Amino acid sequence: MRRFLNVFALVLGIALAPLSPLGARMAQAADISKHTIEAVSAATYEVVMLKPAEGHLKYERPLPMDLVPYTIRNDSYYSVGTAFAIGPNQWVTAGHVFDLGHKSLSKIYRLRDHDGKVYDVDQILKYSMHRDFVVFSIKNPPEIKPLATNTVPRINEKVYSAGNALGEGVVFRDGLFTSRTPEEDYGDWKWIRFSAAASPGNSGGPLLDTDGKVIGVIIGKSENENLNYALPIQEVLQAPRNVASVDARIVYTIDNMPNESGTGRIQKKYKLPQSYAALDAVITRDLDQFGMQVQDKFLAERKAHTFPSGKSSLPLLYSDSSTVMPGLIARGDDGLWDAYSPAKPNNSEIGENGAFSYGTVGSSDFFLFRKPDGMQTAALYDDSKLLMDTILQGYPLYRTVASQRIKVTSMGKAAQAYNYTDHYGRKWLVRVWNIDYADERLALFALPVPGGLAGMIRVTPVAQMDSNIDDLKVLADFTSIAYYGTLADWREFLAQVDLLPRAFADIHIDFDYGKQFSYRSKRVAFSYGPAEMHITPSSDLKLKFGYFEDDGKTVWDVSQIVAGDSKDSSTFFTVVRHMHPPKQLDDRFQSRWQKVTQHQYPFNDAAFFDNKRTVIGDIYPHGVPDSKLSAAKVVYSAFYGTDGSLNQKMAQTRLDHFMGQMKVIESPF
Numbered sequence: 001m002r003r004f005l006n007v008f009a010l011v012l013g014i015a016l017a018p019l020s021p022l023g024a025r026m027a028q029a030a031d032i033s034k035h036t037i038e039a040v041s042a043a044t045y046e047v048v049m050l051k052p053a054e055g056h057l058k059y060e061r062p063l064p065m066d067l068v069p070y071t072i073r074n075d076s077y078y079s080v081g082t083a084f085a086i087g088p089n090q091w092v093t094a095g096h097v098f099d100l101g102h103k104s105l106s107k108i109y110r111l112r113d114h115d116g117k118v119y120d121v122d123q124i125l126k127y128s129m130h131r132d133f134v135v136f137s138i139k140n141p142p143e144i145k146p147l148a149t150n151t152v153p154r155i156n157e158k159v160y161s162a163g164n165a166l167g168e169g170v171v172f173r174d175g176l177f178t179s180r181t182p183e184e185d186y187g188d189w190k191w192i193r194f195s196a197a198a199s200p201g202n203s204g205g206p207l208l209d210t211d212g213k214v215i216g217v218i219i220g221k222s223e224n225e226n227l228n229y230a231l232p233i234q235e236v237l238q239a240p241r242n243v244a245s246v247d248a249r250i251v252y253t254i255d256n257m258p259n260e261s262g263t264g265r266i267q268k269k270y271k272l273p274q275s276y277a278a279l280d281a282v283i284t285r286d287l288d289q290f291g292m293q294v295q296d297k298f299l300a301e302r303k304a305h306t307f308p309s310g311k312s313s314l315p316l317l318y319s320d321s322s323t324v325m326p327g328l329i330a331r332g333d334d335g336l337w338d339a340y341s342p343a344k345p346n347n348s349e350i351g352e353n354g355a356f357s358y359g360t361v362g363s364s365d366f367f368l369f370r371k372p373d374g375m376q377t378a379a380l381y382d383d384s385k386l387l388m389d390t391i392l393q394g395y396p397l398y399r400t401v402a403s404q405r406i407k408v409t410s411m412g413k414a415a416q417a418y419n420y421t422d423h424y425g426r427k428w429l430v431r432v433w434n435i436d437y438a439d440e441r442l443a444l445f446a447l448p449v450p451g452g453l454a455g456m457i458r459v460t461p462v463a464q465m466d467s468n469i470d471d472l473k474v475l476a477d478f479t480s481i482a483y484y485g486t487l488a489d490w491r492e493f494l495a496q497v498d499l500l501p502r503a504f505a506d507i508h509i510d511f512d513y514g515k516q517f518s519y520r521s522k523r524v525a526f527s528y529g530p531a532e533m534h535i536t537p538s539s540d541l542k543l544k545f546g547y548f549e550d551d552g553k554t555v556w557d558v559s560q561i562v563a564g565d566s567k568d569s570s571t572f573f574t575v576v577r578h579m580h581p582p583k584q585l586d587d588r589f590q591s592r593w594q595k596v597t598q599h600q601y602p603f604n605d606a607a608f609f610d611n612k613r614t615v616i617g618d619i620y621p622h623g624v625p626d627s628k629l630s631a632a633k634v635v636y637s638a639f640y641g642t643d644g645s646l647n648q649k650m651a652q653t654r655l656d657h658f659m660g661q662m663k664v665i666e667s668p669f
Contacts, residue, residue, distance in 0.1 A: 001252070001253055001254070001363065001464070001467055001468060001471055031158060031174065031210060032160055032172060032174070032208075032210065032212065033212075036211070036212035037170075037172060037212075039145065039147075039212060040084075040147060040162050040170070040172075040206065040208065040212050041114060041162075041170040042114075042144055042145065043084055043085040043144050043145060043146060043147050044082060044083070044084045044085075044147075044162055044163065044170055044205065044206065045082070045083050045084070045091075045111040045112060045113050045114075045119075046079055046081075046082060046083075046111065046112045046113075046164045047079070047080050047081040047082060047083050047093055047097050047098075047109060047110075047111060047112075047164075047204060048077035048078060048079055048080065048109070048110050048111070048112045048118065049077060049078045049080055049106060049107070049108065049109060049110070050076060050077055050078075050106060050108060050110075051075075051076055051077060051078055051106075051437075052105055052106040052436040052437060052439065053436055054436060054437065055412065055434055055435070055436035055437070056410070056411060056412020056413065057399075057408055057410065057411055057412070057435070057436070057437070058408070058409050058410035058412075059399065059406045059407065059408060059409060060406065060407040060408075060409050061406060063399070063401050063406055064401055064402055064404055064406075065401065067401065067402035067404070068401065068402050077110070077112065077118075079164055079201055080097055080109070080201075081093055081094060081097035081163075081164070081201060081202075081203040081204040081205075082097075082162075082163035082164045082201065082202060082203065082204045082205035082206075082218075083097075083111055083204050083205075084147055084162075084204075084205065084206045084214070085144055085146040085147060086135075086146050086147060086149065086214065086233075086236070086237075087146050088141075088146065089137045089138065089141040090125065090135055090136075090137065090146070091111065091135065091136050091137065091138060092133060092134070092135050092204070092206075092217055092236055093133070093134055093136075093203075093204030093217070094132050094133060094134075094203045094204040094217060094218070094219050094231075095127065095128065095129055095131070095132040095133050095134050096132055096203065096219075097109075097134075097203050097204045098134050098136075098276070099463070100124075100127065100129070100134070100244075100276075100279060100280050100283050100284075101129070101246070101280065101283035101284050101286075101287045102284065102287075102463035103284060103462050103463050103465070103466065104439055104462050104463060105434055105436055105439050105462055106436070106439070107280070108120075108121075109121045109276065111138055113142065114170070117142075119138040119139060119140065119141065119142075120138060120139045121136055121137075121138055121139075121276050122136070122137045122138055122139045122275070123136060123137045123272070123273035123274065123275060124136050124244060124272055124273060124274055124275070124276055124279050125137060125241070125242065125272055125273050126236070126239050126240075126241065126242075126243065126244070126272065127243075127244035127245065127272070127279070128235075128239060128244075128245045128247075129245065129246045129247060129248055129283075130185070130188070130245065130246075130247035130248065131188075131189065131231055131235050131236075131239070131245075132217075132219050132231060133217050133231055133235070133236050133239075135236065135239075136276070137273075147206060147212070147213070147214050148211075148212070148213045148214070149213055149214045149215075149233045149237065150209050150211070150213040150214065150215050150233070151215075151232070151233060151234040151237065153177055153192070153209055153215040153216075154177070155177055155178065155179060155180070156176060156177065156178070157176070157177050157209065157210070158174055158175070158176060158177075158209075158210055159174070159175055159176065159177045159194050159196055159207055159208060159209060159215065160172050160173065160174050160175075160196060160207070160208040160209075160210075161173050161175070161194070161196040161197060161198050161202060161205065161207055161208075161218055161228070162205050162206050162207075162208055163198075163201065163202040163203075163204070163205020163206070163218060164201040164202065164205065172208075173196045173197040173198075174196055175194050175195035175196030175197065176194065176195050176196075177192060177193075177194050177215070178193045178194060178195055178227060179193045180192065180193065181193050181229075185249065189231075189232065189235055190232070191219075191229045191230065191231065191232075192207065192215065192216045192229070192230040192231070192232055193227050193228070193229060194207060194216075194227065194228055194229075194230060195226065195227055195228075196228070197228075198218055198221055198228040202218050203218060203219065203220070204217060204218065205217075205218045206218070207230040214233045215230070215232065215233055216230030216231055216232050216233055217230055217231045217233065217236060218230050219231050241272075242271060242272040242273060243269055243270070243271070243272060244269065244270040244271075244272050244274075244279055244283070245267075245268075245269055245270075246266060246267065246268040246269075246270075246283055246286070246287070247265070247266070247267045247268075248265070248266055248287075249263060249264070249265050250263065250264045250265075250266065250287075250290065250291055250294045251263050252264075252291070252294045252295050252298045254298075254471055254474060254475070255328065255330065255361070255362025255363050255364065255471070255475060256307075256328055256329060256330035256331060256362070256475065256478050257302070257306070257330070257331050258330070258331075258362070259331075259333075260298075260302070261298075262294055262295070262297060262298030262301070263294070264290065264293065264294035264297070266286070266287065266290040268283075268286055270282060270283070288466060288467075291467060292470065295470060295474075299474070307329050307331075307337040307478065307547075308337075308547050308549075308554040311584060312331070312335050312336050312337055313337045314582060314584055314585055315336055315337070315338070315585065315589075316329065316336075316337045316338055316339065316547065317546075317547060317548050317549060317554070318548070318579055318581050318582075318585060318589055319546075320544060320546060320559055320560055320576070321338070321339040321480060321546070322339070322480050322481055322482040322544045322545050322546055322559070323339075323341050323480070323481070323482055324368065324454075324481070324482050324483075324484045324542070325341045325342065325345060325357060325359075325366070325368050325454075326341065326366050326367075326368065326447070326454045326455060326456075326479055326480065326481040327339045327340050327341030327342075327361065327366065327479070327480045327481070328340050328341075328361045328362060328364075328366065328475060328478055328479065328480070329478040329479070329480055329547075330361075330362070330478070339480035340361055341359070341361070341366065341480075342358070342359020342360060342361055342366055343359065344359060345357045345358060345359035345368075346358055346359060348393070348394030348395075349394075350372060350390065350393040350394050351372055351393070352372035352373040352374050352375075353370070353372065353373050354370055354371055354372035354373070354375075354390070354393075355368075355369075355370045355394070356368075356369050356370075356391060356393065356394025356395055357369075357394075358394075358395060358457070363458060363468075363471075364456040364457065364458050364472070364475070365395075365456065365457040365458070366454075366455070366456055367391075367395070367453075367454065367455060367456070367457060368449075368452070368453075368454045369390075369391060369394075369446075369452045369453045369454065370451045370452045371390070371451060371452045371453075372390070375390070376492075377448075377492040377493065377495075377496060378496065380452070380453070381429060381448060381496065381499065384413050384414035384417050384431050384433075385410070385411075385412055385413045385414075387431065387444075387453075388410070388411045388414070388431070388433060388444070389409070389410045389411075391444075392407075392408060392409055392410065392411070395457070397411075397442070397459075399437065399438075411433040411435075411442065412433070414431040414432055414433050415432055415433060415434045415441075416430070416431070416432035417429075417430070417431050417432075418430050419499075420445070420473060420476065422473070422476040422477050422479075423476075423477045424477065424501070424502065424503070424555070424556035425501050425502020425503065425556075426447055426476070426479075426501040426502070426556070427447075427448070427498075427499050427500070427501060428445050428446060428447055428455065428476055429444070429445075429446045429447075429448065429453070429455075429499075430443070430444070430445055430446075430469070431443075431444045431446070432444075432465070432469075434462075435459070438461075439461060439462050439463075440459055440460060440461055440462060441459070441460065441461075441462050441465040442457065442458070442459045443457070443458050443459075443460075443465060443468060443469055443472065444456075444457050445457075445472045445476060447479070447481065447501075448493065448496060448499045448500075449481070449483050449484075449485070449493065450483055450484065450485025450486070450489035450490045450492075450493040450541075451484075451485040451486070451489035451492075451493070454481055455479075456472055456475065456479075458472065480545075481545065482542055482543065482544045482545060483542065483543045483545065484540065484541070484542040484543075485540065485541065486537060486538050486539065486540050486541075486566075486567065487511055487513070487517075487535070487536070487537055487538075487539045487540070487541060488537035488538070490509060490541055494509060501556075503545070503555075503556060503557050503558070506521050506522045507519075507520075507521045507543075507558065508520045508521070509541070511535055512535070513535055513536055513537060514530055514535055514536070515529065515530065515535065516528070516529050516530075516535065517529075517535050517539075517563065519561060519563070521557075521558060521665070522665060522666065523557070523558070523577065523664070523665055523666045524561075524575060524577070524636060524662070524663070524664050524665060524666070525662070525663045525665060526561075526573075526575060526638075526658065526661055526662040526663070527661045528563070528573065528658055528661060532573070532654060532657060532658060533563070533564075533565050533571055533572075533573065534565045534566065534571075536566070538566045538567070538568075539563070539564060539565060539566055540563075540564040540566060540567045541561075541562070541563050541564070542560075542561070542562040542564075543558050543560075543561055544558070544559055544560035544561075544562070545557065545558055545559065546558075546559035546560075548579060549579075558577070559576070559577050560574065560575065560576045560577065561574065561575045562574045569643060570611075570612070570613040570641060570642065570643045571641065571642040571643060572639075572640070572641050572642075573638070573639070573640055573658050574638065574639040574640075574641075575636060575637075575638050575662065576636065576637045576638075576639070577634060577636055578592075578593065578596045578634065578635045578636070578637065579633065579634055580593060580632060580633050580634070580635075581593050594630075596619060596629075596635055596637060597619075597626055597629035597630045597632070597635060598626045598629075598630075599618075599619055599626065602615070602617045602639075603617050603618060603619050603637050604617075604618070605617070605618040605652060605655070606648065607646065607647070607648045607651040607652065609645060610641075612643065612644070613641050613642060613643050613644065614641065614642055614644065614645055614646035614651055615639060615640070615641040616639065616640050616641075616648075616651040616652060616654075616655050617637055617638065617639040617640075617655075618637065618638060618655060618659065619635060619636070619637050620635075620636045620637065620638055620659055620662055620664055621659075621664070622656075622659070631669065632668040632669055633667075633668060633669060634666060634667075634668050635668060636662075636664050638655065638658060638659050638662060639655075640654050640655040640658060642654075
């Protein structure tokens with residue numbers, strides 16, 4: 001995720017609910033005259049945004065809007081801050097109130113006066129992202145007297161915060177100018193620290209002396225003490241005319257390297273005046289491009305030590321760790337790369353054998369979605385409304401209205417729909433829905449799997465969604481997953497040829513119910529008939545995929561195949577690929593390799609009883625001396641298991657028959 005560091009960028013910005021027009025109520029602070037209050041109020045307006053449309057969202061029950069205060073539910077606008085006049089048609093607010101450079105679903109700012117009249121923002125005249133202010137004009141401006149300024153205020157004198165505090169109109173609250181504090185990044189100026197109260201909605205309002213003169217622009221609130229921040233008005237007045245300045249630090253982090261970050265500083269200047277839309281577009285473009293550069297640099301600098309490269313990747317490359325529930329390959333606290341699936345996923349049944357399971361890993365909800373039996377796979381992939389409507393039966397998405405949580409049941413058709421192919425040739429469905437009322441988006445990254453989908457979900461503000469999608473594209477390469485389903489599921493899945501991962505180009509799965517099943521890849525092949533195990537639509541098949549080295553490069557390919565009688569039966573055949581571990585790996589890996597190549601339990605062709613079933617395993621092929629196996633690069637084993645107790649001879653006969661139909665194609669040496 002890319003974060004733009006702007007110290008107080010959102011602390012006092014957007015109010016959480018639509019607010020009433022300025023002037024609806026006025027609170028008089030001590031020691032400031034009524035005349036001064038009236039003069040300041042006349043030149044201090046509310047910054048508003050038109051409420052977005054509801055979009056396509058539907059809910060489990062009607063929204064209880066009657067519980068929202070009358071003035072709020074009947075206001076057509078959201079209140080986002082305060083602005084004040086300092087010259088003829090020259091208005092000032094905090095830079096973060098206008099949020100230049102960040103996308104939104106409905107980003108058109110207006111001013112509203114104390115009578116409720118609304119004015120469109122016209123031209124941006126001055127702007128500094130770092131100092132967090134903007135000077136602008138409005139269309140068809142009213143005749144008002146601008147506020148006077150004081151550029152030399154003194155510490156310990158009384159000051160007044162004025163602005164749209166919590167939507168209660170122009171509220172004046174008193175306190176002291178307590179100190180000057182250097183700005184945190186480079187010490188380029190000093191903040192005014194003051195003790196007068198400031199609340200959400202005050203951002204961009206004037207900080208006044210006892211004569212009603214502006215000494216600063218209210219910017220933010222201290223998180224750990226009852227002192228607030230204002231930018232000295234002198235910084236606004238002496239800023240160069242007709243210049244927009246972007247000076248920001250970007251910090252990049254990503255979920256699977258939680259203790260590492262990359263930084264960059266962008267410095268840009270733009271000629272003014274420009275319309276808000278034009279300036280916003282060019283700043284947004286430049287911030288996105290620079291953010292991507294910071295991301296690319298971060299990843300490039302760590303490439304030699306990022307999975308699958310480097311010694312810290314070896315344990316995972318020689319482990320069988322994939323699970324049906326998708327997980328994230330991440331660097332652990334021990335510095336080693338491993339696969340992490342949700343520890344305790346939430347599980348929901350959604351009818352007709354459909355199910356949705358999800359759990360959080362990092363900033364994403366990893367999920368496994370099994371479609372209802374009556375739903376066609378192709379329809380699920382093609383119809384984004386059907387897809388999300390079904391997912392929402394198991395995935396919790398709520399809207400809070402007057403402290404009541406109302407479940408979202410439909411999001412309509414996705415606003416964006418495309419496919420993305422990761423480094424390993426896996427084809428992800430990318431679908432993005434708008435959540436208009438909250439200026440948010442939901443992004444779904446989903447891999448088609450037998451019976452449904454598996455992948456990641458994120459919900460973020462619109463301004464952050466592009467960088468989050470960039471993150472998900474990176475994390476797609478680090479997703480661990482096994483493919484599992486009934487043969488009926490596999491038949492539908494394999495029919496979606498255009499969505500199959502690249503690895504399936506070398507995998508051929510063929511079956512005829514009641515007659516035969518066969519599997520063949522460039523590595524191994526086997527087959528069996530109904531005499532060995534049932535072959536029905538409810539028979540199941542699991543392909544466990546791993547990341548491993550092959551001909552000098554890392555591939556994502558099948559490391560284990562499990563063919564089962566059915567999901568309700570313990571009868572199965574399993575084929576496992578084992579790799580000769582390098583010397584750098586510890587005794588766990590060396591010991592397992594020794595067990596395999598020396599035909600030790602459970603690879604010794606001896607039946608054993610485990611968890612109410614009989615299991616037997618052996619190394620392919622029979623008769624290879626242990627000394628030769630020890631020198632191999634790759635060795636395969638096969639297992640047979642069935643419910644209940646089976647004697648050695650019968651178990652061995654069934655395993656031998658299966659292995660007689662098995663062939664290792666890749667060279668073991």
